Amino acid sequence: MTGDFERFIWLVNRLLGCLRHPFTRKPYMRWQTWRHFAWIGADSLPIVSVIASCTGIILALQSAAQLEKVGALSYVANLVGISIVMELGPLLTALILAGRAGAAFTAEIATMKISEEIDALEVMGLDSVRYLVWPKCVAMFLMMPLLTLWADFTGIMAGGLFSTFVLGLSGPGYYEQTASFISMRNLFSGLIKSFAFGLAITLIGCWQGFLAREGALDVGTRTTRSVVQSIFLIVLLDLFFTALTYMVT
Amino acid sequence: MGEDWLTGHGAPDVTLEGVNAGYNHRLILQDINTVLPQGRISVILGGSGGGKSTLLKTILGLLPPSSGRVLIGGEDLYSPEGASLRDIRRRMGVLFQDGALLGSLPLGENVALPLREHTSLDEETIETVVALKLRLVGLEQFSGYFPAELSGGMRKRAGLARALAMDPRILLCDEPTSGLDPITAADLDQMILELKEAFNMTVVVVSHDMQSVYRIADNVVMLNKGRTVFQGGVQALRESADPFLRQFLDRQPSKRQPVREKQ
Numbered sequence: 001m002t003g004d005f006e007r008f009i010w011l012v013n014r015l016l017g018c019l020r021h022p023f024t025r026k027p028y029m030r031w032q033t034w035r036h037f038a039w040i041g042a043d044s045l046p047i048v049s050v051i052a053s054c055t056g057i058i059l060a061l062q063s064a065a066q067l068e069k070v071g072a073l074s075y076v077a078n079l080v081g082i083s084i085v086m087e088l089g090p091l092l093t094a095l096i097l098a099g100r101a102g103a104a105f106t107a108e109i110a111t112m113k114i115s116e117e118i119d120a121l122e123v124m125g126l127d128s129v130r131y132l133v134w135p136k137c138v139a140m141f142l143m144m145p146l147l148t149l150w151a152d153f154t155g156i157m158a159g160g161l162f163s164t165f166v167l168g169l170s171g172p173g174y175y176e177q178t179a180s181f182i183s184m185r186n187l188f189s190g191l192i193k194s195f196a197f198g199l200a201i202t203l204i205g206c207w208q209g210f211l212a213r214e215g216a217l218d219v220g221t222r223t224t225r226s227v228v229q230s231i232f233l234i235v236l237l238d239l240f241f242t243a244l245t246y247m248v249t
Numbered sequence: 250m251g252e253d254w255l256t257g258h259g260a261p262d263v264t265l266e267g268v269n270a271g272y273n274h275r276l277i278l279q280d281i282n283t284v285l286p287q288g289r290i291s292v293i294l295g296g297s298g299g300g301k302s303t304l305l306k307t308i309l310g311l312l313p314p315s316s317g318r319v320l321i322g323g324e325d326l327y328s329p330e331g332a333s334l335r336d337i338r339r340r341m342g343v344l345f346q347d348g349a350l351l352g353s354l355p356l357g358e359n360v361a362l363p364l365r366e367h368t369s370l371d372e373e374t375i376e377t378v379v380a381l382k383l384r385l386v387g388l389e390q391f392s393g394y395f396p397a398e399l400s401g402g403m404r405k406r407a408g409l410a411r412a413l414a415m416d417p418r419i420l421l422c423d424e425p426t427s428g429l430d431p432i433t434a435a436d437l438d439q440m441i442l443e444l445k446e447a448f449n450m451t452v453v454v455v456s457h458d459m460q461s462v463y464r465i466a467d468n469v470v471m472l473n474k475g476r477t478v479f480q481g482g483v484q485a486l487r488e489s490a491d492p493f494l495r496q497f498l499d500r501q502p503s504k505r506q507p508v509r510e511k512q
Contacts, residue, residue: 003273026366028354112351120349120411123309124363125338 008207014129015137015203022138029135036139040101044147047100048093052151055088056080056159064167074177076169080159081178082186086245089152090190091238094197097144098230102205105136106226109209110219118210133206137199144198145191152190193241200233260418260451261322261340262287263308268317270307277303279475281317285468290445290452292462294479295472296497301455304472305423308453309343310334321419339367342417346424348408350396356383357392360411367415382410386440402433409440419451420444426461438464459498471497 024030063079109132112118121128156178164171208226212218263285271277277300285291295301306312307319310326319326321337350359360379364370370378383389386406396404405425412420422441426434438461445452456462462469462483469486471479473493479486486494496503 028358028362028365115347115352116345116349117351119306119309119311120343120345120351122311123338123341123343124366124415125335126363126366 004211007210008203011129011133011203011207011210014127015133017127018130018134018137029131032131032135033138036135037143039104040097040139041143041146044097044100044143045150047096048147048151049154051092051096052084052089052155053158055092056084056155056157057162059083059088059155060159060162060167064163073167073169074173076163076167077160077174077177078181080163081156081182084155084159085152085182085186085190087190087238087242089155090148090194090197091234093144093148093151093194094201094234095231097140097147097198098201098234099227101136101140102201102230103223103227105202105205106209106223107219108132109206110212110222113210113212114214114219133202136206137202140198140202141195144201145194148190148194152187189241189245193238196237196241197234200237201230204230204233260287260449261324262451263291263419263453264318264320264323265304265308266318266320268304268307268314268319270303270312270314270317272303272312276315277475278307278314278472281472281475281477283470283477283480285451285453285470287322287451288445288449289467290441290454290465291468291470292466293453293455293470293472294457294462294497296457299472300475301457301472302423303475305421305453305455309341309421310338339363339415340418342412342415342420344405344408344412344420344422344425346427347401348396348404350404350407350411352396355393355395356388356399356407356410359396359407360414363411363414378414382413383407385413386410402429402437405429405437406440409437413444416448417450419453422452422454422456424456424458425454426456426458431460434458434461435464441465 059080060076063076064073067073067075067079109118112132118128118132121131156175160171160174160178163169163174205226208222208229212222265281265283268278268281269276281304293301293304303312307314308321308326310319313327318328321341324337326334326337350356351362354362357376357379360382361375364375364378368375379392380389383392386409388403388406388410391399391403391407396407399407409422409425412422420441425437425441429437441452441454442465444450452465454461454465466483469479469481469483470477471486471494478491479489479494486498489495489498495501
């Protein structure tokens with residue numbers, strides 16, 4: 001257990017070392033970074049879109065059912081908008097990426113560790129953290145907020161379409177109300193969360209990968225742990241940032 | 250010897266002085282004192298779990314000893330002063346057990362990786378060097394193949410080509426012939442012999458393949474339970490009367506309870 005924690009400190013320390021020279025012209029690292037941009041960002045778009053749209057519709061449906069009782073159906077837009085932007089957009093995107101990217105980070109690094117590819121990089125004089133973890137960090141750091149913004153957009157759009165065509169609310173009115181109710185502060189609050197979630201997913205995913213020792217079984221075990229720990233940490237961070245937001249305001 | 254070998258001339262020797270090393274407070278290597286001479290092939294021999302791979306990791310700079318020193322050409326591998334670990338590693342080539350090629354890159358890119366990262370050679374020169382190294386191991390037509398598309402023997406040869414990419418002064422091989430058919434194993438042995446002759450490299454091979462040891466070794470270090478039990482030439486090894494050595498070399502079974510039919 002102590003060894004595992006030491007490994008985490010080692011990983012964070014090496015990543016901080018990467019901050020001294022964050023950009024590189026080395027082709028392998030550039031290729032790795034682009035690969036992760038595409039894989040984390042573009043390839044996650046369909047699943048993020050579907051989940052965010054469904055969530056927007058569910059929120060509109062649930063809130064309409066309650067608000068209708070008190071004659072406040074027009075507030076569906078406010079409820080859907082604020083829930084998605086401040087909470088569900090960043091949270092759901094992070095959970096999707098924990099299962100998708102975090103698990104893949106762990107499996108990739110664990111397999112490379114077991115097949116001695118990481119040792120090979122080190123003995124070639126190449127920093128394995130800089131080569132394998134840093135590109136993932138950079139890609140996640142940029143893609144996570146962008147995906148969150150996309151999730152916010154699709155969730156609100158889907159909730160609006162549902163409210164217009166099923167609940168009979170005015171479409172333009174719905175979007176105007178959303179735009180006027182959601183402030184930039186709300187939007188940034190969600191984006192700050194998404195940065196933290198992205199960092200947590202990358203750190204946990206890569207750390208668990210480096211902890212793998214031997215055999216295919218360990219790759220599976222580490223991958224499972226990575227996803228579970230990431231989800232746990234995401235929820236804790238969400239609680240922390242939400243509490244912080246309300247304490248500040 | 251100084252740092253001559255680091256700048257490209259001569260081959261270094263590897264000296265281990267009172268090395269103790271292990272994992273998580275479990276000591277594997279105990280008081281290892283040996284010199285692996287320059288320009289020779291030294292084979293680290295021993296049974297499974299005897300500490301061979303741990304010793305190799307210590308020489309590679311992957312496992313710092315809990316006490317003792319590892320000197321490569323007189324440079325303390327783990328000392329914060331003097332030549333850095335990274336500089337020393339650049340002059341080392343390592344052939345891992347299964348090649349340890351990066352699965353996401355084709356063969357040619359695997360060989361080119363250290364050249365791209367450590368040199369400022371132009372693309373044309375890198376391509377020429379890669380072709381040359383792959384030709385050396387007989388894989389020039391497989392440059393575009395991914396490691397998963399190659400056989401075990403080809404992966405090992407490709408690993409050797411990558412190990413040679415930076416013209417190392419010291420070549421370390423982890424069980425190069427394990428899992429190979431006799432002809433491929435003999436080819437690889439021959440390749441290691443030719444490399445030593447042609448480039449005057451210090452070669453360290455970890456093995457328990459006795460045929461291979463007899464064919465290539467100039468110097469043998471035998472480990473048993475993490476301790477050195479023999480150091481010397483192949484002839485002295487053959488003639489040794491040490492009971493453990495005799496059992497190992499004559500492939501005698503250990504004393505254990507025989508398997509009985511269920512009553």
